[in-house]
Amino acid sequence: MSSSSEGETQLPNRTSEIRKDTVFGRWVVFSPARSRRPSDFKSKNPNPTSNPTSCPFCIGRESECAPEIFRVPPSTPDWTIRVIENLYPALRRDLNPPHTGSDQAVGACRVTGFGFHDVVIETPYHPITLSDLEPEAVGEVLLVYVERVRQLKALGSLKYVQVFKNHGAAAGASMTHSHSQIMGIPVIPPSVTTRLSCMKEIFDLTGKCSVCDLQSDQDLMINSSTHFYAIAPFASSYAFEIWIVPREHSADFHELDHSKAMDLGGLLKLMLQKLAKQLNNPPFNFVIHTAPFDLSPSCVPYSHWFLQIVPHMGTIAGFELGTGCYINPIFPEDAAKVLREVDG
């Protein structure tokens, strides 16, 4: 027995199960046979300490970056957060937007790669990670996302905005300096269509928003704050996946106000700290699932934004590629219990 697992409780002995969730309508296979103790889940790719000597995201090296969109506070060399263009954008703001309705086309379809791909530098200092920041500073980063999403919506040429963070090379980060990304997309992405259609089906049947309904299962609850709660979702696709959900029904992330952003900042920081501690500083992604820009009023009752955090603990292999089902080695009620008990 390793020292880290001394006195550690075994996970309950559970039988394999297949579950479908109420948000994406995905089937997930829970197959706990191989793992028995919480400490069996440790990242094999913990993030190394990085070398800041060549980092253009560091304060004082702004001229080496792609153009700046805005900074906080504005017009000062002592910025705390900067939003800049991505030097290697996946979508390009200099192309023409596709025609309206092209994302509804049946059959093979191609449109220009118009869109926006921005980077949010979350801190001027290289060794600092997002979860090192004070809760209020994490809240400020969230408010920067809100501001940029509102700007992109105002353009009128985009259908969806994806806010996401890749932390660690294995999670897709090409820069070690703490940052996140915002992509404005001219079509409605497949995951968004699927999510809204699954949530509509449940709303039509039950009259309930399936995200509002997530707070009913106390076994899955990890922590909560004034306006948000963090859960391990019932059909988590990934081991130790966490969703942070606004208590109050809200379709659009960009409606987040200052006091809720500060509150969410604290809960997000706590969840990232808990994952880092429990899983040995794993690479991770977080993504914000929100409503498309042109959400019809009839969809508002079942559209509810949330933030999903996914530690990178395994590999997408042939089974997942073929079926779209994931195999998860830990039940969410066990992951929730482990994460409830670990200190932030």
Next chain:
Amino acid sequence: MSSSSEGETQLPNRTSEIRKDTVFGRWVVFSPARSRRPSDFKSKNPNPTSNPTSCPFCIGRESECAPEIFRVPPSTPDWTIRVIENLYPALRRDLNPPHTGSDQAVGACRVTGFGFHDVVIETPYHPITLSDLEPEAVGEVLLVYVERVRQLKALGSLKYVQVFKNHGAAAGASMTHSHSQIMGIPVIPPSVTTRLSCMKEIFDLTGKCSVCDLQSDQDLMINSSTHFYAIAPFASSYAFEIWIVPREHSADFHELDHSKAMDLGGLLKLMLQKLAKQLNNPPFNFVIHTAPFDLSPSCVPYSHWFLQIVPHMGTIAGFELGTGCYINPIFPEDAAKVLREVDG
């Protein structure tokens, strides 16, 4: 200029584009800005030479494996292929099957983890990979898949079967000895539902099977054989993704006969050799997309099986996680040209 790229043609200078395919209805972002030469695509995780001293899949060590289902040829110690149970199955054959129709349930749903999870050991000899085998021997492996799929169908308790191969640790292989896997699943997986619904939509509109229609674009063609062709699909989610497609309309992989299996064996071997040569022996997956077991006769005209090969060249990161869209750094017409020209 590195020696490997000496005299190498640059890839054409293309502008970012977003494409939707006709099989999965997925949007893919083509963003070629960062890569300019075919040799820029080399695996950073080539498969190491493995150590066979502790391998239970090697001939003579059969007693260390989970129970055998069948071997080829039957009842001989000098087998060439064995089908065995997975020692750590994700689904368990000893549980009760879920009730019929449970996969149609709306809302949160859980069923037992009933199912089958088998391993096909493709060769008795550790250093041999699938693409080292003679075309006929690859064909024999395909016929073993067919036989096992027919057995699983005959049980009557499964909805779908996923045949897949993980090659290399980064692609999810936990054993280095060449093998593939077959999972019998008691629900219809989400990718299968999405694929059939997308293909139905196109069939209803055009009267055509969208997989039959794939052979019309010569720019995407890589190679072909008597009964099959290999293409880089129009909206490839992954760099150098390949689909091998039966020319003749056919819903079910398990209808593959002996002569077609031999023919497919040759083309599959050629494609794996080309990927290994062009991309520096990358980890890869292949998966067989086929019809669910209980396919209604009305779906037969637009259901068409094919084999998808995906080299692991990048990471699934926040954007893909959030949107279900992939970012591909090489256009399929360029990947097809490169793969047409590389020797097998």
